[in-house]
Amino acid sequence: MIWLTWRQFRFPAVTVLAAAAVLALLLLAVGAPSAGDQAVQLLMADRTRVDAYTFVSIAMLLLPAVIGMFWGAPLVARELEAGTHRLVWNQSVTRTRWLLTKVLVIGLSAMAVTAALGLILTWWTHVIDDAIIAGADGQGIAGQARMSPVLYAARGLVPAGYAAFAFALGVLLGTVLRRTVPAMALTAAIFAVVQLIVPPLVRAHLDPITHTVVVTPANLAGFLLDGPPDQDGVVKELRVQSAQAGAWMIANETVNADGDSVGEYPSWLATCVQPNPEKMEPLADPACFKRFADAGYRQRVVFQPASRYWTFQVTETIGFTLLAAGLVGLTFFWVRRRVS
Amino acid sequence: MSTVLRAEGLGKRYGRRFALEDCTLEVPAGHVVGLVGPNGAGKSTLLNMAVGMLEPTVGTIEVLGGVPASSPSQLAKVGYVAQDTPTYGHLSVGDHLELGARLNPAWDAELALRRIERLGLPLDQRARKLSGGQRAQLALTLGIAKRPELLILDEPVASLDPLARREFLQDLMEAVAEQELSVILSSHLVSDLERTCDYLIVIVDSRVRLAGEMEDIVSSHVRLTGPRDVGHPGELVTARHTDVQSTYVIRYRGPISDPAWTVGQLSLEDIVLAYMERRAEPAPRALEAIR
Numbered sequence: 020m021i022w023l024t025w026r027q028f029r030f031p032a033v034t035v036l037a038a039a040a041v042l043a044l045l046l047l048a049v050g051a052p053s054a055g056d057q058a059v060q061l062l063m064a065d066r067t068r069v070d071a072y073t074f075v076s077i078a079m080l081l082l083p084a085v086i087g088m089f090w091g092a093p094l095v096a097r098e099l100e101a102g103t104h105r106l107v108w109n110q111s112v113t114r115t116r117w118l119l120t121k122v123l124v125i126g127l128s129a130m131a132v133t134a135a136l137g138l139i140l141t142w143w144t145h146v147i148d149d150a151i152i153a154g155a156d157g158q159g160i161a162g163q164a165r166m167s168p169v170l171y172a173a174r175g176l177v178p179a180g181y182a183a184f185a186f187a188l189g190v191l192l193g194t195v196l197r198r199t200v201p202a203m204a205l206t207a208a209i210f211a212v213v214q215l216i217v218p219p220l221v222r223a224h225l226d227p228i229t230h231t232v233v234v235t236p237a238n239l240a241g242f243l244l245d246g247p248p249d250q251d252g253v254v255k256e257l258r259v260q261s262a263q264a265g266a267w268m269i270a271n272e273t274v275n276a277d278g279d280s281v282g283e284y285p286s287w288l289a290t291c292v293q294p295n296p297e298k299m300e301p302l303a304d305p306a307c308f309k310r311f312a313d314a315g316y317r318q319r320v321v322f323q324p325a326s327r328y329w330t331f332q333v334t335e336t337i338g339f340t341l342l343a344a345g346l347v348g349l350t351f352f353w354v355r356r357r358v359s
Numbered sequence: 360m361s362t363v364l365r366a367e368g369l370g371k372r373y374g375r376r377f378a379l380e381d382c383t384l385e386v387p388a389g390h391v392v393g394l395v396g397p398n399g400a401g402k403s404t405l406l407n408m409a410v411g412m413l414e415p416t417v418g419t420i421e422v423l424g425g426v427p428a429s430s431p432s433q434l435a436k437v438g439y440v441a442q443d444t445p446t447y448g449h450l451s452v453g454d455h456l457e458l459g460a461r462l463n464p465a466w467d468a469e470l471a472l473r474r475i476e477r478l479g480l481p482l483d484q485r486a487r488k489l490s491g492g493q494r495a496q497l498a499l500t501l502g503i504a505k506r507p508e509l510l511i512l513d514e515p516v517a518s519l520d521p522l523a524r525r526e527f528l529q530d531l532m533e534a535v536a537e538q539e540l541s542v543i544l545s546s547h548l549v550s551d552l553e554r555t556c557d558y559l560i561v562i563v564d565s566r567v568r569l570a571g572e573m574e575d576i577v578s579s580h581v582r583l584t585g586p587r588d589v590g591h592p593g594e595l596v597t598a599r600h601t602d603v604q605s606t607y608v609i610r611y612r613g614p615i616s617d618p619a620w621t622v623g624q625l626s627l628e629d630i631v632l633a634y635m636e637r638r639a640e641p642a643p644r645a646l647e648a649i650r
Contacts, residue, residue, distance in 0.1 A: 023461060026450065026454060026458075027450075101447070102441065102443060102445035103447055105412060105441035106441065106446065107458075108412065108428070109412075109428075109434065109437070109438070109439035110458070110463055110505065111435035111463045111464055111465070111505065112434065113428070113430065114428070116431075
């Protein structure tokens, strides 16, 4: 059975493995960013490394979907389309063993490839991750914390969980729809939706930390006006610095004395920050912010701290792997009962 | 002698329509069984249930004493050549033999190789590039070389030209003679089965109309022609009337001595066609009543 699995699977296997090898070699070729106090700044200035980092991260987000589409969806659907299931299911191997062998061999390969790449990328970025957790600032991808949803999904262990899930989803949809191409499309669509909704609907609610702080010129991080204060501009958004470096900021909102989120800021707040004619950085007026605090306004910050990174990664990988196992179970049921 | 296939009250329903209904059969071992009926009569449904590709909606089916496809040993006992003889287009002939060898414990590699050589199929040829007849032969080789006790073939020659059809069936008969296996073979053409089978099952409109040894069937059906509406002996298959006389196809064993009747012999094809005709019977009868 393993021979047949490999014989049928070797072309898609080699294709995806080659792509994965290219990603790994790309990271090795440009080399990991150099360590030091200025690690983040150095990376920001290094166009080649930033491009490689961006490219590999995006590829890692897509890789599970590709595996689901090209390894998962055709697994049963192609047999059903070509009628070859009637050939192979009538050899002296039960359908259950046929499916189990294929799902295990290919599913575990999918997890191994994505986990390996996820860990290679983790190794490549560890200098930057350490610097950001230690408080370094930066712009673009170089300044992003690995807890932020996009980078979170692109490295570490979770790509293996996503790959298992996407693969199992593809196998199930292919079995139910009995058509390869629609199954591929639906696999990609459902996987994309899951990728988008898991951070706000699941990860954000795993016991996040909430801090309610007084806004001061010292912790002010964002101050957005819709026009100059002398021309009736009002404040649209106010943000404070994240309480902990490297955290995933889920909410950063102003609340009033009752603890409700503020829709409109008082109009005088617009004058609290003035441009500084001498420096690039604007000037914030402490007295003005004291008046803001006295009026009962606070800033509520909700975040997942950087320290939970690996706990979340492992939990989520296990969760998605179990989900994949559930989908495989459904496929077994379907293959035994419904398919002919 | 033992039984290769036993069905009791077997039925398969799709939505509200029965593809096969109320099928009770007992097929003894050691026969080449022909399963004949018009397209869509339920032949494939029956065979698919016999190999476990379909689950019955009602009733039970037993093949060689076991539940179809229930275990590796059950699978090993039954060879199946599916309709349109599917093969893996991108795999070579040699790969298919390797597949058979890897997935069947009783695989007869020597037999498989000998057949492929005799058929002149190059081992490195991809199945996609084979002709329909060659593909059917490759599928048959896989079915035979796994050394089953029962070989089931679902319309194996339907898509072949007359020459390939004859070659395939001849080849099948040689294999049967060599290996002492039981065979169930379906076709919508009586002529395909006439030369090869010694047992016949006729399915029309999702019901089994007739099952028995070929010789019995041929010897127990006659055509009677005589005066109109005086009744007939035996079991009626079809009746046709003109103003003065009636023609019956009946199932009757025994001498017919009444001189009023002209007794005609029926070929196998006549008998099968008579059973197929029977489904259209109620309508003419109603017309007659009016007249």
